[in-house]
Amino acid sequence: MAFFYFLAGYLLIRRLIKRYKMTAIYPKWRSILGTASWVIIVAYFSLAFTLEDAATDILGAVILLALLLYVDRERDFQGQKNYIKANFPLVAMGFVNGLATMVAPKFYDRYEQWFQGITLATFVWIFGKWANSNKQEEELRIAAERKAELEGLVNERTAELIKQKENLQEIVEELKATQDQLIQSEKMASLGELTAGIAHEIQNPLNFVNNFSEVSMELIEEMAEELEKGDTEEAISIANDIKQNLEKIRHHGKRADGIVKGMLQHSRASSTTKEPADINKLADEYLRLSYHGLRAKDKSFNANLETHFGENLPMVNMVPQDVGRVLLNLFNNAFYAVQQRQKIEGPDFKPTVTVSTTIKGKCLEIKVRDNGTGIPDDIKEKIMQPFFTTKPTGEGTGLGLSLSYDIVVKGHQGKIDIDSKEGEFTEFTISLPL
């Protein structure tokens, strides 16, 4: 019976060789395992033909047990635990057989077939386990492969997603930069439209400055003449005229100064500093700029400008150049609308743009009304959207109202309301909290 213990040991070693042949740890074990398999064979033949059966049984069981314990403890062969466990019944039978032969030879002889049968069964048990564990191992291997594959896929997808996210972030940053540029170019575009209006608005006060200073020089000469003649009364009257002229020069100088300052403020990058401002002055200034801007482009254009400015309005905290831009935009739109209607209806149509300011509740209300083409109902919802424009390509950026909305609603916590009837009028109402 001893043959089986050695055969089990031999098969264990062959199994290890076969199992680990393709792994990184094999070179380390190659010669040890090779030698061990030969040692087992040699040990069997030398022991089996020299010793008693009982001794061979026990020795075989001890050798197998030692081998099992060694392999069990060795970290490199951790996957073999189940197979090792399957060998223990055989080891036990080895000791049972050996001891029974020595202690109760008669009993053993009588039931020898039983002993041999059970030993054989424990041996076969190992192979059952072996096949089973092979199958399990195969399943584990497949599962591990699938897992590795899936992990690979997940990593790949993660990398792709990260890359996409980075791309999107870059695009968002580019878009932000583009938006800033667009806002700036919208400002510059509306300034460009105004250039002629500004030139006109500056030219007028400058003409007065030049004229009044020239005439004052003449008056001074006249005054000197009068003094020589001894007509002090006339000289004093001339002096009064000169004083009035100097006041006019100062007034018109300041007017031009204000226009240049307004222009600079308009083109400057957004400031968020709120300061008390006179809405009537602001509205009047931009109404004129807008009107003359359009007139410069279309010489035949004429419109009634009506202003209903509330009296004694308080100064309201606002970013003046921003609110100025909103007003300018509304005026430009209003003039454009009346101009379009005039083109359709001819000289009998009287274009009128009205601006009024009042206090309503806790708000300052500014209304800009025109009797132009009006806004069709189907686009009323869209007019505040960025890039929406009804003007021909290249004439409007489509950002005017969208920026106005941002300035009034986000910048000043106010609101913009629209009332319009197609072919009759449009009225924008801006409410700014006091």
Added chain:
Amino acid sequence: MKVLVVDDEEDVQPLFLQRFRKEIKNQEFDFTFAHSGEEALYYLHNAASEVVLILSDINMPGMSGLELLTHIRHDFNAPPPPVVMMITAYGDEENHRQAMENGANDFLTKPLDFNLLKEKLKTFNE
């Protein structure tokens, strides 16, 4: 000679009065001022026959100088027709052409050269 000056800028009045100080004193010219086309027409309704010469700005809110010119040629052209001089800050061809087509006698650009204007007025005065 009665001259009607039409301009929406109010300071045009003291400017003209001072520039033509001597002429007014010598009673060569008598200036009247209107601040819009409408105002000018209203004035002409009452005193058209007195006005010999009209100086009008083109760019005014409401009725433009060119519309005023058309009205004058249409409604107040009884002989002798008034002399009409148009003034504009936009001294472009289009304005000039329209002014002349609508019956203007002369076309001047801002800033006004008052010495030139004086000479022109004097030639009409003779």
